[in-house]
Amino acid sequence: MPLSNPSHTTSVIDRRESSARSYCRWFPHTLTRATGSLVYDETGREYLDFLAGAGALNYGHNHPALRESLLEYVAGDGIVQSLDLTTAAKREFLEEFEDTILRPRSMKHRVQFTGPTGANAVESALKLARKVTGRTNVVAFTRGFHGCSLGALAATSASHFRSSSAASLHGVIRAPFDGYFGPDVDTADMLTAQLRDPSGGLDAPAAFLLETVQGEGGLNTASKSWLRKIAALAHEVGALLIVDDIQAECGRTGTFFSTEDTGVTPDLIVLSKSLSGYGLPMSIVLISPEHDEWLPAEHNGTFRGNGMAMVTATAALRTFWRDDSLTNDVKRRSAVVRERLTAMSNRIPGSVVKGRGMFLGIDVVDPDLASQVRRFSADHGLLIESCGPRDEVVKVLAPLTTTETQLRHGLDIIDQALGQQAHSSAA
Amino acid sequence: MPLSNPSHTTSVIDRRESSARSYCRWFPHTLTRATGSLVYDETGREYLDFLAGAGALNYGHNHPALRESLLEYVAGDGIVQSLDLTTAAKREFLEEFEDTILRPRSMKHRVQFTGPTGANAVESALKLARKVTGRTNVVAFTRGFHGCSLGALAATSASHFRSSSAASLHGVIRAPFDGYFGPDVDTADMLTAQLRDPSGGLDAPAAFLLETVQGEGGLNTASKSWLRKIAALAHEVGALLIVDDIQAECGRTGTFFSTEDTGVTPDLIVLSKSLSGYGLPMSIVLISPEHDEWLPAEHNGTFRGNGMAMVTATAALRTFWRDDSLTNDVKRRSAVVRERLTAMSNRIPGSVVKGRGMFLGIDVVDPDLASQVRRFSADHGLLIESCGPRDEVVKVLAPLTTTETQLRHGLDIIDQALGQQAHSSAA
Amino acid sequence: MPLSNPSHTTSVIDRRESSARSYCRWFPHTLTRATGSLVYDETGREYLDFLAGAGALNYGHNHPALRESLLEYVAGDGIVQSLDLTTAAKREFLEEFEDTILRPRSMKHRVQFTGPTGANAVESALKLARKVTGRTNVVAFTRGFHGCSLGALAATSASHFRSSSAASLHGVIRAPFDGYFGPDVDTADMLTAQLRDPSGGLDAPAAFLLETVQGEGGLNTASKSWLRKIAALAHEVGALLIVDDIQAECGRTGTFFSTEDTGVTPDLIVLSKSLSGYGLPMSIVLISPEHDEWLPAEHNGTFRGNGMAMVTATAALRTFWRDDSLTNDVKRRSAVVRERLTAMSNRIPGSVVKGRGMFLGIDVVDPDLASQVRRFSADHGLLIESCGPRDEVVKVLAPLTTTETQLRHGLDIIDQALGQQAHSSAA
Amino acid sequence: MPLSNPSHTTSVIDRRESSARSYCRWFPHTLTRATGSLVYDETGREYLDFLAGAGALNYGHNHPALRESLLEYVAGDGIVQSLDLTTAAKREFLEEFEDTILRPRSMKHRVQFTGPTGANAVESALKLARKVTGRTNVVAFTRGFHGCSLGALAATSASHFRSSSAASLHGVIRAPFDGYFGPDVDTADMLTAQLRDPSGGLDAPAAFLLETVQGEGGLNTASKSWLRKIAALAHEVGALLIVDDIQAECGRTGTFFSTEDTGVTPDLIVLSKSLSGYGLPMSIVLISPEHDEWLPAEHNGTFRGNGMAMVTATAALRTFWRDDSLTNDVKRRSAVVRERLTAMSNRIPGSVVKGRGMFLGIDVVDPDLASQVRRFSADHGLLIESCGPRDEVVKVLAPLTTTETQLRHGLDIIDQALGQQAHSSAA
Numbered sequence A, B, C, D: 001m002p003l004s005n006p007s008h009t010t011s012v013i014d015r016r017e018s019s020a021r022s023y024c025r026w027f028p029h030t031l032t033r034a035t036g037s038l039v040y041d042e043t044g045r046e047y048l049d050f051l052a053g054a055g056a057l058n059y060g061h062n063h064p065a066l067r068e069s070l071l072e073y074v075a076g077d078g079i080v081q082s083l084d085l086t087t088a089a090k091r092e093f094l095e096e097f098e099d100t101i102l103r104p105r106s107m108k109h110r111v112q113f114t115g116p117t118g119a120n121a122v123e124s125a126l127k128l129a130r131k132v133t134g135r136t137n138v139v140a141f142t143r144g145f146h147g148c149s150l151g152a153l154a155a156t157s158a159s160h161f162r163s164s165s166a167a168s169l170h171g172v173i174r175a176p177f178d179g180y181f182g183p184d185v186d187t188a189d190m191l192t193a194q195l196r197d198p199s200g201g202l203d204a205p206a207a208f209l210l211e212t213v214q215g216e217g218g219l220n221t222a223s224k225s226w227l228r229k230i231a232a233l234a235h236e237v238g239a240l241l242i243v244d245d246i247q248a249e250c251g252r253t254g255t256f257f258s259t260e261d262t263g264v265t266p267d268l269i270v271l272s273k274s275l276s277g278y279g280l281p282m283s284i285v286l287i288s289p290e291h292d293e294w295l296p297a298e299h300n301g302t303f304r305g306n307g308m309a310m311v312t313a314t315a316a317l318r319t320f321w322r323d324d325s326l327t328n329d330v331k332r333r334s335a336v337v338r339e340r341l342t343a344m345s346n347r348i349p350g351s352v353v354k355g356r357g358m359f360l361g362i363d364v365v366d367p368d369l370a371s372q373v374r375r376f377s378a379d380h381g382l383l384i385e386s387c388g389p390r391d392e393v394v395k396v397l398a399p400l401t402t403t404e405t406q407l408r409h410g411l412d413i414i415d416q417a418l419g420q421q422a423h424s425s426a427a
Helices: A006-016 A064-075 A088-105 A118-133 A150-155 A187-196 A224-237 A307-320 A325-346 A367-379 A404-426 B006-016 B064-075 B088-105 B118-133 B150-155 B187-196 B224-237 B307-320 B325-346 B367-379 B404-426 C006-016 C064-075 C088-105 C118-133 C150-155 C187-196 C224-237 C307-320 C325-346 C367-379 C404-426 D006-016 D064-075 D088-105 D118-133 D150-155 D187-196 D224-237 D307-320 D325-346 D367-379 D404-426
Strands: A031-035 A038-041 A046-049 A110-113 A138-141 A172-175 A207-210 A240-244 A268-271 A284-287 A352-356 A359-363 A385-387 A393-396 B031-035 B038-041 B046-049 B110-113 B138-141 B172-175 B207-210 B240-244 B268-271 B284-287 B352-356 B359-363 B385-387 B393-396 C031-035 C038-041 C046-049 C110-113 C138-141 C172-175 C207-210 C240-244 C268-271 C284-287 C352-356 C359-363 C385-387 C393-396 D031-035 D038-041 D046-049 D110-113 D138-141 D172-175 D207-210 D240-244 D268-271 D284-287 D352-356 D359-363 D385-387 D393-396
Touching (some): A006 B110, A046 A404, A064 B064, A088 B006, A110 B006, A118 A207, A118 A268, A118 A284, A118 B118, A118 B150, A150 B150, A224 A240, A367 A404, A393 A404, B088 B110, B118 B150, B118 B207, B118 B268, B118 B284, B187 B224, B224 B240, B325 B404, B367 B385, B367 B404, B393 B404, C046 C404, C064 D064, C088 C110, C088 D006, C110 D006, C118 C138, C118 C150, C118 C207, C118 C240, C118 C268, C118 C284, C150 D150, C187 C224, C325 C359, C367 C385, C367 C393, C367 C404, D046 D404, D064 D307, D118 D138, D118 D150, D118 D207, D118 D268, D138 D150, D224 D240
Parallel strands (some): B138 B172, B240 B268, C138 C172, C207 C240, C240 C268, D138 D172, D207 D240
Antiparallel strands (some): A031 A038, A268 A284, A385 A393, B038 B046, B268 B284, B352 B359, B385 B393, C038 C046, C385 C393, D038 D046, D110 D284, D352 D359
């Protein structure tokens, strides 16, 4: 592909893409192709990708096994768009998902194919919880992120997203996440006390909606005991527990679901980003069967039958989840990342390492420092982003398949970035 | 691909797919591949497709030109998922869209890539209108359909969708669509009078949201004069005009935008279904530049950079919109369909033909009759659905590329279905 | 009582009364005492009162029979404030109300004493309707006025009141009142069609809330046939019919309830303004017994047991409602007023006489003219106000006990005011 | 007045009063007259009144000085109902209020006469705060009570009141009151942290609405330091501080306003219950002048010019607030009550004395015990009620003018009731 004139390139984006665009503002290069943990721009320059499509590329870019399935399906004129008609691709995905994921975990959940965005799946889960309980309010947490459509946005906490909506964001009770007021305040106990109080002023909720690790909110991690208390509280007050596993799913924390080792089985689980395994739009809600009260087509959407995504999703399950090698890899690689981040953290006053599995980051305290790390890294061949309420957490979201060599190389760049900044600050 | 055991097939869908599924309930076959206007089930049986992915397949299934672009992109490890980083695929799409669509129509609109579902694009448009105006309410119309996430659902009229939400659906003023109270009542004049009345009880709206042809609501068609009155009213009261062109877009009514021949240029236009040309999830909002007040990332979404969809969308623009052959085809084919439907309609008391372009249907008055037509057609090799408030309108949504021979064959089946039912009713 | 220094008088109002004050802006005199239809300012000047406390003084100021009851009660240390404890005063009021009003009309309604403002009684009625039906939305009408607290305000139509609320005014479906689109459009039929349409976009309502004559909205009068259609529609869709009779009650239209001669018996009736007969705060909701689903204290309020108001209310029932003399008086006096207003109206292009009973006014088309009439009248010894969406209706709201001589005198002043203005406009 | 037949008495209440009635259910006697702290039923039996109209009778029933003013006003045909026209009665009230209350406290607040119920005044204050800030949400607290109309109800915490509303109660952020999570958790610090966090998920509020002592919520008392933190937080985030002083006002806590000795001057103060001094409906909002942004009549209401209430209110200011004798009385009497309640509390495990001034109560832990105290007291000549989330706090709300002899007599009855119950429980 011949290179476009770069000045013209800049031009059409500036001329025509809405001011809502964001990543392209601090990474001004034009990407053309990618493989595994590496992406390339139009000049042929290579970047290590610790952004991974904001969690949509747990298995890396264009994994060969998935690509082959996809090419075969496209070349064979497989069904691309089927609404919710039955296709061989959907059937195979459901069979594989049942065999590889649900049955081994004794999960009786049913699968709803929603519109293929996380926000749409969250909206569907909230709607179902409200329908099942006949209640309006949903408990959502400080620093939670659940999407930008109105229902999901009401549950999202960041004012950056909320303030754009002149419509009031109703129907949400905001509760403090685990550890929000420091280690000595048990926010699950507080919420329990308030919901039990007939004059606590919180109407009985339809659901509790949470991430076990808050991917946008700064990698705050719920403890097992807190999750169990929240699950018990939901049960006690007749509300559904919805886990938004969109960013923590598919091995990011070490297991397929991020709740697997907590003893908690959510009523509804929302999956999306890495589900297709190839970065293709696909979202599902897992529904505990007693709550599957949908009428036919009650929540619909044109693209809920994305055949190509189902094909790659099936291939991903076959490639990565029929044994525990990925889980073991995550464990090893997590240790590598954590060790290096901890060393960096020790050099920065107030800094802490956050998250779990391959869902890790370093709170560098100063948002400007995080921003400088992001830009330095981009200049030195590493794509990486920050998160947290003030974007003060540098977030290492490498594909789970990143080699240890690649991991160490990327961490070196972060380390240099932090050192560089320390130097320049000192100067 | 070896056939699965059909009984097992049924089984995993029954066992595991949520009760929200719908199309697969009345079309119980398993589809495997498709080309143009034809789809095939796993037994090799061929069906003519007048459903066209509910409007997502205006150019038919797996068009060869698009498929080649797609295969080349996938095989070359093109960027599949890029958030909103700049990719060569996005740049080319924007350039092609600017050159082929926007400039020839003197449109200065900017392009927002939203989450790749129509509902998400509608949510984004509503949010932007509210942000720009600082107002909450949106005027939406009887029998309108705009999606199932909370903000879009508030604007959607059908109780089937609305009643599932225990959350109140706020922020919408419901107004009667063109012709809702019959040809003698000008609903635009009524709405104008009420909005001008300081005691009309309708707070000044942020936007008017409408489809020019109501695809789910029964193919009710807004007249040019009504649209112009609504556009003038929106301007008068300081509201934005949002056209949800999701189903009427990309040539369905004969022109790329359904408003092209009306003299109305909407402030915001929502496109989705057929935009990728290949049935892939992709949605954009066109924003008149003076209203592009988004902050970076204020409305975001993981899958807003769907590289494969951009590649096929670019190919579709090149294939179908660089000249007026598609427009001319639609004109000819529309006449064929309209003529045949009119003949059928004349045989059914109360029946009328509705819609325009290749966006046509026949109101058969009796929902049971429409349902029987759907099932008879499925049994005789034609996929077709119904719409309207009681599903009483048989909807001919053939790909625009359907040959006249195919069209006539499909219409024959509908004709037989109606005759058959007339007979069986008479018996 | 010695007169205060008038300049000081102005001063404390200016210094300390909130800018929300209104009547005192165009009537700058300080009133001291009143009797019947006459009020006096501190200089001893007499004014004929065609404002009548905005409908709270149907029996005039300080009626002797009521005053004697009140003086006796106060002097005897009667219970003034009792929450909802049983008092002899409450018991007597209920007995009198049952004997004189409810039984003769075969009404089984129960009586809820709410907080003693019309808005509070409307809030209570809306809340009960929502509780009984489990639904949220209430149908309210163009140009309706129901009060300024949040729930009542949502039902109130005028933007002057609505726009002060930054909170969104939810839960109301705004429908056009009888005659809103002119005599040829039956708005009850329109509403019926839309509510029967499963895709009409109006969720099933909890209630229809209406005034039979819109006292603030311009004296628009619902016809019997329209009221019957709305009552039937409410029944059909499972909603309660709430008549806000706050301004039309207690003989204002000729009968105690304004619906008496329409064949419609509302599920809930809200009474307030003239109920105490003496201008004292008192409000009740009449509840058809099958809907009296309140739990004890579920809607409460400190001043719901206003003993003094109950005493005067009982005296008013005894004085005015044990025979039909008041009803006959209203009929005669209404004819007098209507005749004179009609004559005035005939001289003003576009002008019409509106209302019924002693609830009459003249739409003088031009709001400035109405305002000049108000000021001219104040200068010439007549207190009168205007209403309507633009304050273009001069509203004759004389006490029902106003003598015919007084009526004619007041109408003469209005006549002069209109003539005067015609002259000054012509000049 | 001849006694009615008691059985008939019961009958009309049962037959005709709505099931919303409550106090009359546990106090089945019919009251006829009252003076000071004593009320009498129709058999002539005397009761000591520690209920005091739920705080509306701080100066006792029918105080002679106030009664004389009232009788003179009524006998002289004073203006009873004046909307917001200027009357001599209003002018005198404002002058007295300015001279006796506002000026000595250096308060520049203006006075809004709202509809004469506390709920209406709260609604007005909330609406003004939203108008002034352009924001929707209001922070209200656990166990707060602010009234039962929709806007006020949203701020009220008890599920008993909230659950009757099928309408969603929007626009309120519920925060824990001072001490809600025990003495070691500073809830003001928690709220501050969350509101400062850009991802705390609480949108910037229009106002903080609170009672300094929660009269219905169980006499929970805000500390000075907590109030100062909340006031500072309101200022910091650009919100108004609204103190609902409806029950704590007029000397109940020892000073006219309950905030006088805290160093906090609220932006808006809501007064109602004891303002008229005679149990008559009257409510005002005090508005810091820079926030008095009301347009004329923007919040209106028929009974906002209750002349009789203004006359007694003026007399009450003159009688009780021109010197500090009442304040001193409250101090002495408070010590008496507190001492006795403390002694009782010491005998009941878990029991505590709550409140301050003459706004005191004893948490007896067991709601049944509180209910038995209420009934025992009624049988032994004492009217008293309970409050708290489970009605577990026996609330001593005697008129401030209750003599020490009367106080001790009433406390004796409570003491006996508690002893009695202890005995019967032990038996």
